[in-house]
Amino acid sequence: MKKSVTLIGVCFVFSGLQAQIKMSPNGNVGIQSSVTAQSALLVGGDQNVNGSGGWKGVFQSNDHGVFVKRNGKTKVTINDLMAIYGENSIDAKKFYIGVKGRSYIKSSLNQGRAWGILGEAGNSTGGYNYAVHGNLRGNQRGAAILGTLDNIDINVPGRYVGYFMGDIRTTGNIYGTVLTPSASRSALMGRSAVMPLSAESDATNSISVVEKLSQLTAVQYNLSEPQAAQAFAASGDTVAAAPRSVTDAQALEKTHYGLDAEVLKEIYPDLVYESQEGDLCINYTEMIPLLVQSVSELRAQVVSLQGTQTYNVRTRNGNETGIGGNALDVPALEQNDPNPFTQTTVVRYTLPESVKSAFLYIYDLNGTQIDQKTLQDRGKSSVTLEAGSLAPGMYLYALVADGKVIDTKRMIITK
Incomplete structure (x- = not known):
């Protein structure tokens, strides 16, 4: 009698398993599924999710999907203990993904939270806890971490730890060196010409950079x-x-503290952008060249003002003369000719006989002296300047007689 009861129990259990597990003629196994499994293993599943598409294992659930936990001591000798490991071998012209996480719906719900992949780590060795770790290997261009907006196929121009196509915003600080593309000819790749920044190069407004910057309004404010x-x-x-x-x-x-963006937009519109939130934002980084140019202009004005001071020399009859005296008794500096020039240019000057020492100094726009010419001739004379190895751009040249700056002028070297 006991054997009969046991046999009935075994048959009942086996019958229950038959209702939960279905094996298809092709060898696929379905568990708790009402459809024929199209993958080797189908757990859950319905008409829309039946395992088709080349999957080996497919899980569908109204609750949690798959839970994997690794804990306890192990006899494995390697250091990498993984709960889930995904590896994809690249062997053809397709898109290969090791692990993909997706939490998405087409229509906007405007509630709840969504994470495609959530990584958490902590309390291991100090400095060696990584919630998400991206490591770019090999020698091909790419990024360890790539961020885009509605775009997955991105051609990364170099090898980067992080590459982002779209705006980046942080509430914290950014540490490191911030680099921006330079105005070098190699960077521009012939798309536009590099011109010296000056009032003459501004076709819309010929006022100096100093005058433009003086129109800006500094403001202070508090964030809400x-x-x-x-x-x-x-x-x-x-x-x-x-x-x-x-x-x-x-x-x-x-x-x-900052600048009034509305005022800046009227003077330098290219430095003002509109954010996704509709706020005006300022490109303060590209204001630095303007500040450097304004310093150069102010310096040139100072040098020019120094050169307008009365320079008294004694004529042959013993009388003193100033600006209004004999032209040959008054030091003067003329504009170089030709200007602009590519190879050589001539600078004419006038020096009285009483001048003991005179020099022509050449400066770049940063105020750095790059050359000097000793002027031996007196009266009306000239000196020839060569472009030589100087890069195309704007330079200053000043006439100094007996330690006094007589005048300063600009010259332009072109390619």
């Missing part, structure tokens, strides 16, 4: 609660908002 945070609080979302970062909290407390 970000609009995104305000909208979050008003939405009635029951999920707790993320706490402010240390830098965020300080930014709300501190007074900030």
Whole structure:
């Protein structure tokens, strides 16, 4: 009698398993599925998810999907202990993905949270905890971490740890050296000419950079609660908002300084951008060349003013004369000819006989002296300047007689 009961129990269990596990004639196995498995293993599944598409294992659930946990001591001798490992061998002209995480719906719900891949790590050896680690290998161009907006097929121009196509915003600080593309001819690749920054190069307005910058308005202001945070609080979302970062909290407390973007937009519109939120933003980095140019212009003005001071020399009859005396008794500097020039140019000058020492100094726009010519001749004379190895651009030349700056003028070297 006991054997009969046991046999009945075994048959009942086996019958229950038959209802939960289905093996197709092709060898595929379906578990808790009402459809024929199109993958080697199908757990759950319906008419829309039946394992087709070349999958070996497919899981469908209204609750959690798959839970994998590794814990406890192991006898494995390697250091890398992985809960989930995905490897994809590249062997043809296709897209290869090791691990893909997706949390997405076409229509906007405007509630809840979504993570494609969430990485958490901590409390291992200090300095060696990585929530997400990207490592670019080989020698081909690419990025260890790539960020884009609605685009997955990106041609990365070099080898980078991070490459992002789109705006990047941080509430914290950025540490490191910030590099921007230079105005070198190799960077521009012939798309536009590199011209010296000056009033003459501005076709729309011939006023100097100093005059333009003097029209700008400096302002101070305080930040308010970000609009995104305000909208979050008003939405009635029951999920707790993320706490402010240390830098965020300080930014709300501190007074900030900047330029009035509306005024800057009227003077230098190319330095003003509009953000995705509709705010005006300023490219402060490219204002640095303007500041350098303004310093050069101010210096040239100072040198020019020094050169207009009365220079008294004694004539042959013993009388003193100033600017209004005999032309040969008054030091003077003329504009170089030709100007601009490519190879050589002539600078004419006048020096009285009483001048003991005279020099012609050549400066770049940073105020660095790059050459000097000793002037031996007196009266009306000239000196020839050669472009030599000087790069195309604008330079200053000054006449100095007996330690006094007589005059300063500009010359332009072209390619």
